[in-house]
Amino acid sequence: MAQPLGPKAEDALDFLATDSLLTEDEVMLRDTVRRYVEEQINPYVGEWFDEGIFPHEEIAKAIGQLGLFGMHLEGYGCAGSSAMMYGLACMETEAGDSGLRSFVSVQGSLAMFPIWAYGSEEQKQEWLPRMAAGEAIGCFGLTEPDSGSDPSSMRTNAKQDPGGDWVLNGAKMWITNGSIADVAVVWARTDEGIRGFVVPTDTEGFSAPKIERKVSLRASVTSELIMDDVRLPAAAVLPGVSSMRGPLSCLNEARFGISFGAVGAARSCYEAALEYAGSREQFGVPISSFQLTQQRLVDFMTRVQQGTLVAYHLGRLKDQGVLGPAQVSFGKRQNVRMALEVAREARSVLGANGITTEYAPARHMNNLESVYTYEGTNEIHTLMMGQAITGQNAFT
């Protein structure tokens, strides 16, 4: 029997054998998270998206048991994994839904990371073990209604009264997990610069109404945080940082994860298109046998493989401790853009079926619009890389 030329059919999903770049542990972790997502998320997430819900309690418990919350942190119940492993977990969770990956990365990189990096011993003991286990949920409040890409223009402020208490006032906007959080890490202007506050969400004066009418990241909770004379003890401030470096370092962690996550979403779209094209017949033949369809499928595959290589490379650099913020921008900007394009094109391969939440691509496509905007918009990352290669600041 004649053998097909070139790679075997089963390599359609890993054409360049990128798995060979991973260790056995990394593959095992990746496969475990993939199986969790295939069994516990994929069958239901279309419906969650339709209904605009995210069953966070159940998912927090499962993700906590898997050990993915704050997995790249050391101690306090965190697993102490490599950056690469954290990236792989982001890739697989986002192959399910960007909302799931957001849940995991906000908890680990935006809420746990600042407590871990800048918190007092008491703050770490109080929050990190419970957050790692998924028993407490965190959120990260930086963006405000009038302060997005330029967070240093924030208005939320904290004043220390003579007794030592802090009094927090202001509003945060577009805060993932806000309404379901037990603890909010809120960044505010103080006399000593920008500081982070660990705010239990049951503190008087704090409220977090949910933002409705989203067409993107519907299986994710996005909220406003309103702080009206929120009184906190002196010990609520993160002692370790008092500048924009605090929130920006958190974002750098999360953006790294998005470089991987976006590839997962793109891969999911490619797989959906490949499978659909193989079984959908028009003009008496599968649509995958048309040259125009094959060109698209090959294009998806190529881009997903390229994105995978970029992500893995960033992972290795980060684990060597040499990954710079502008290189993270490379991954975030390029892979999210790639994923958004693949999602849009893959959607169209599925024809009319492609516009429903029965299939993944349209959901990913809409989700990726948020991913394109948050954690530094596409343009902001362009400017960061522009500044890195020219030495000139084009932000203002």
Place this chain on the structure above:
Amino acid sequence: MKVVVCVKQIPDPADPGALDPETRTLKRDVKLILDESDSYGVEMGLQLVDNAGGGEVTLVSMAPNNEQSGLRTALAMGAASATLISDTELIGSDALTTAKVLAAAIKDQEPDLVIAGSESSDGYTGTVPEMIAAVLDLPSVTAAKSIEVGGDAIQVQRQTDAGYDVVDCPLPAVISVTAGVVEPRYPSFKGIMAAKSKPLDEKSSADLGFAADAVGWAGSGQEIVDVAEAPQREAGEVIEDDGEAHLKIVEFLENLKVI
């Protein structure tokens, strides 16, 4: 409480396997994974040890090519250590030989309880657990859906067509577990990392005292003389509903003597 769980490592059922044209057996030169049928036994073992408040789950597996990945998965779920029996002499072993080899490895560990799957997903003779019990001269309960430990005995709910039997059984014993009765945990990240450094003891059939001609093709004396494709399912009968369809369906079922 010391529980030994038998875990078979099998070719991934998602990748259609191929038969070796010479021996007419399944080719096993691909990467093998933990048989899902055995993930239930691993989970049940881990739960029993948790409930007992002490002890450990150890694993035994007989597999070609020193395959370990299925064992690593079960170690990552929480088993403490594993014994792998693998050598070329074992190729061609039938179910009884498999049971003898596994029994020899189990015996050394002096377990309180041996758990196996009711049947594997690839060979599915559904005989190995009972043969292990016979070789070790231990009581055996099949098709367990739950196991409760009380002192040096267990009470087993044994699945039947009508419901379940409640069986009391002294320990040590060999219990086969029905697929789907517990929800196997996902290996945790910490479990995956810990699995690397858990003891995995590799043994050959000779280490367990078997002569080369007592195992494998020679010892089993089995030969698969023929294999045939399963017959194609015949097309069903379509009954168009012209208002009388229910009568035709009743007649059809009566002819089958099912009503």
